[in-house]
Amino acid sequence: MSVVVKNLTKIYGEQHAVDDVSFEAKPGQVLGFLGPNGAGKTTTMKIVTCFIPQTAGEVTVCGNDVLKNPMEVRRSIGYLPEHNPLYKDLYVKEYLSFVARLHGVSNIKQRVDEMVQMTGLEREQKKVIGALSKGYRQRVGLAQAMLHDPEVLILDEPTSGLDPNQLAEIRNLIKQLGQKKTVIFSTHIMQEVQALCDRVVIINRGKIVADDPIEALQSRVKGESVVTVEFAEKADKKLLASIPKVQKVNDLGKNRWQLIAAADVDVRPEVHKFLVQHHLTLLEMHKEVISVEDIFQKLTNGL
Ligand SMILES: Nc1ncnc2c1ncn2[C@@H]1O[C@H](COP(=O)(O)OP(=O)(O)OP(=O)(O)O)[C@@H](O)[C@H]1O
Numbered sequence: 001m002s003v004v005v006k007n008l009t010k011i012y013g014e015q016h017a018v019d020d021v022s023f024e025a026k027p028g029q030v031l032g033f034l035g036p037n038g039a040g041k042t043t044t045m046k047i048v049t050c051f052i053p054q055t056a057g058e059v060t061v062c063g064n065d066v067l068k069n070p071m072e073v074r075r076s077i078g079y080l081p082e083h084n085p086l087y088k089d090l091y092v093k094e095y096l097s098f099v100a101r102l103h104g105v106s107n108i109k110q111r112v113d114e115m116v117q118m119t120g121l122e123r124e125q126k127k128v129i130g131a132l133s134k135g136y137r138q139r140v141g142l143a144q145a146m147l148h149d150p151e152v153l154i155l156d157e158p159t160s161g162l163d164p165n166q167l168a169e170i171r172n173l174i175k176q177l178g179q180k181k182t183v184i185f186s187t188h189i190m191q192e193v194q195a196l197c198d199r200v201v202i203i204n205r206g207k208i209v210a211d212d213p214i215e216a217l218q219s220r221v222k223g224e225s226v227v228t229v230e231f232a233e234k235a236d237k238k239l240l241a242s243i244p245k246v247q248k249v250n251d252l253g254k255n256r257w258q259l260i261a262a263a264d265v266d267v268r269p270e271v272h273k274f275l276v277q278h279h280l281t282l283l284e285m286h287k288e289v290i291s292v293e294d295i296f297q298k299l300t301n302g303l
């Protein structure tokens with residue numbers, strides 16, 4: 001595990017901004033960190049990246065404790081903060097070279113050029129940062145986070161402010177990074193979670209309300225799996241109910257049926273055998289997928 005968060009708590013005055021939070025993240029995995037406004041995402045990320053100390057609990061990054069070995073932790077982490085602070089008077093490449101020097105990167109010019117290309121900054125690279133649009137500043141922030149090729153990337157809302165074309169490119173980049181590195185990123189865009197994350201941690205009012213692989217999360221909330229089928233011919237409800245693992249059958253009319261099974265069961269292979277046995281012609285079959293948005297609302301609303 002490259003990031004281990006154990007019983008983490010951060011108290012501001014009376015408020016438990018982060019309240020006994022534990023989770024882990026490992027290389028080759030993109031972990032989506034979700035939660036409503038004020039849930040404690042940024043606070044957790046600031047503690048993991050050594051920007052603020054915790055009130056209680058333990059965080060280690062690549063085996064180093066954030067309080068005992070902050071320099072080691074910083075070396076292994078690339079961080080894109082929520083408000084992406086940049087030196088507005090510096091030119092893009094000047095700024096990136098400056099950050100590269102701070103990190104002791106060798107081959108600064110080559111590495112900066114690589115980052116400019118990776119984040120699609122070529123066209124804007126000659127500008128002063130203050131003259132860049134929001135999305136391009138976001139790209140500079142991402143480039144800055146990746147310069148020293150860290151093992152862990154902590155990205156606080158990396159895609160906020162990006163146009164749809166930029167969104168697709170940056171999402172691809174995050175996905176690519178996640179194949180080798182440990183990526184923890186926060187977002188409010190649910191389709192992004194579905195597209196990018198291997199694992200999802202949902203936090204609400206400082207407490208973790210879900211920590212699951214994305215498919216498990218979907219089953220957990222739904223409580224059942226639903227497969228919809230359409231046949232060319234009439235079928236018999238009782239016969240359909242006899243398909244192994246099917247618990248309930250709903251007639252949707254016009255030879256369309258809903259087959260209900262337990263959450264972790266996929267009845268589609270059984271349906272296929274059934275078709276062959278009973279000489280039925282299948283026109284359509286699909287397994288319903290519950291959206292991350294539904295899950296998010298269910299777990300964080302009205303608590
Ligand atoms: N420096 C601070 N002093 C006092 N309270 C703070 C401080 N920083 C954060 N908080 C409080 O801690 C809680 C968690 O804030 P945090 O920024 O971690 O939320 P978040 O999940 O990142 O929300 P968002 O989605 O809006 O970015 C909020 O109620 C916030 O007001």
Ligand SMILES: [Mg+2]
Pocket residue numbers: 041042043082156
């Ligand atoms: Mg935040």
